[in-house]
Amino acid sequence: MSESKDFLRKIVEEDLKSGKYKEITTRFPPEPNGFPHIGHAKSIVINFGIARDYHGHCNLRMDDTNPTKEDTKYVEALKDAVEWLGFDFDNNVYFTSDYFPKLYDYAIELIKMGKAYVDSLTEEEIREYRGTVTQAGKRGKYAERSVEENLDLFQRMKKGEFKDGEHVLRAKIDMSAANMKMRDPLLYRIRHAHHFRAGDEWSIYPMYDFAHCLSDYIEGVSHSICTLEFENNRDIYDWVLDTLGLKTARPYQHEFARLGINHTVMSKRKLLELVQGGQVSGWDDPRLPTIAGYKRKGYTAESILNFCDQIGIAKANSMVDVAQLEFSIRDDLNTKVPRVMCVLDPLKVTIENYEGHEEIDASYYPDDVPKEGSRKLPFSREIYIERDDFMENPPKGYFRLTPEQPVRLKHAYIISCKEIIKDASGNITEIKAKYHPDSKSGSDTSGIKVKSAIHWVSANEAKTVEVRLYDRLFSTEAPEGVEDINPDSLRIIKNALVEPAVITERPDVRFQFERQGYFYADPIDYTDEKPVFNKIVGLKDSWGKKTKTTKSAPRAQAKKVQIDGEVAAMSDHEQTLFDKYTGEFGLNSEVADTLARDEHLSKFYEESLSVLNSPVGLANIVTNEVARELKQMQASELKFDAKQIAGLVKMIDDTTISSKIAKQVFEEMAKTGEDPSQIVEAKGLVQISDPAKILPIIDEIIAKNPDNVAKFKAGNTKLLGFFVGQVLKSTGGKANPKVVNGLVHEKLK
């Protein structure tokens, strides 16, 4: 595994290395209110995968805090999904509802600390009082209740003395917080509802923001991984744990981008609509992106796992091309599954010069699949081929059977077309053909060259099967609703003809129907009398692609012009500073602008300038390096001062150090607050400018990299950076880059 790690694994590794945690614990925390989909699979793979990689644990936990939405049937579906994907939850499912008593105690604690209160505003009032994104909210009068009153009320809420909605428990944080989520979030609501596990014991239920962080803490979770939309909730997560003083190895939340796939929908709401609206046959409809759907369609767990590995984990919202998923399943099945022949749209072929009957021994696997196994393939005078494997007037590049062009019947003989039989309306109903007796597969001495081999079945022995051809559920890339549904997402072929071994031998449940795609014996509707096969995915079809009307003409890639917004005007004071900096000090306008507009920066700059008269050098360091530190902390928190920066710039000015070393020194200063001259001395960072010392190193580098020298001389001038970098590296950054640059240039000319 030399591949780069995703950002979550990097965090985990750092936390392990720093000793923040001795052991890694993650959790997969779905709410049991819907069937899991492939987005859940991504989360499962992340959480269980990280636990496995770092020898930790992952808890499967049902986040069942809302009794009105959840159901035990979803719990089963969730367990199934995790198991099917090959992860182990030790047969131990955790439930947030098991923590209700503990959660209640924590709430009491918060009330006693004066950090939570019972609010009795109506729902509308609460909404109103919350304010908007631009306007601060305000507290209602109930926020002033005493601890005793709050305690009393909350206990009575629990006892069920109040009606739904009469009171709520709220955290006392900040009604004017810029983060809306922090405006006194609700912790508990009254809900006289039957909980599928807790029964009727509770009449209050905790909210997500209160229950989740504490459940993580209770379970000893170290890394609480969730999706991006919870970023705003992280503040509450931390607030609850911090306020309750829960410190030891407490969990921290990290967010990644949820999975989106084009031509499908992933939200639970939309999925539920499709199921309830009857657009699909149920949660396990093969067109749905649910785990149950993929399973029913014939996807393997491995293919889903591979897919999740391939798409990676990051923080950018993204829409993965469904072609990537299709690749995963093809790639997986290619090496696993027997090849058989099935004719979907039969065209009868009578081989006039063939008498009798034979059975051909045919391997289930092509040469490039290292698996053993074969079946008997009946061959006779009457066969069926695929209707589009014959064309009377073929286009250029058509490889299959035509009046002039013979074709091989896969595993059998070469045939030529003799006669075309049509019905009254001109449709082809049958082909009369002749076969070439010396062309039998494996012992062909006919010398006839054919362009392709087509699949076929023997008319007498073929079995009739139902084939369900699934296509993407939505025709648009980013579907909005039912109006985007692909009318051809399901095509049922009642009378497809398959070779007999598929039914009688049943060598597998998944097959490749040669030249068509991968198919799966439907686990529910398949019977011996009426076999049913689901199309998992088609084979890649470069011929079909060519013949299809060239739909997407190369879209005009007009480079979009970006209209930049206006830059805010400077205040008079800023303008004065700007003029002084550009005029008196000779700074360029960009640097002067940055400095003038930032009070802290300009102050810092002028202070350093009073120590050292090097306006340009100081300005550069202050605008670029000091500014970075100032973004992260207050000016008063800086470990270094203006005088030290002046000292640093002085060393650059008198060429003691290069600007490259200066950055290194600066980083040290920012960390330790040490004097720059001390750092330079302690680390021996004085730069080497003597060509006599540098030249031998350059020679060595050049000798070591003949390939790159050749490339450079061939015109790849980018490589100059490579050579300079190498020299700098081997001198620990001390070589004077300007000198090195000139020298390397000279050497390689």
Add this chain to the structure above:
RNA sequence: UGGGGAUUCGCCAAGUGGUAAGGCCCUGGCUUUUGGUGCCAGUAUUCAUAGGUUCGAAUCCUAUAUCCCCAUCCA
């Protein structure tokens, strides 16, 4: 609009100051009794845009643009 995220090829995605990884898609070629597979080759002078710092910038600084999330007693 206040706050929080994000932006590297058609789609994902590495890269964190020194030669722009990889996969999918696509395009050629070779192999092939699957127009499949496999193999080989091609595909970003450029990292949202504009400036700045530097010998050297996708990476650091400044400004701007665009997209996503937050005003459920959902999670």
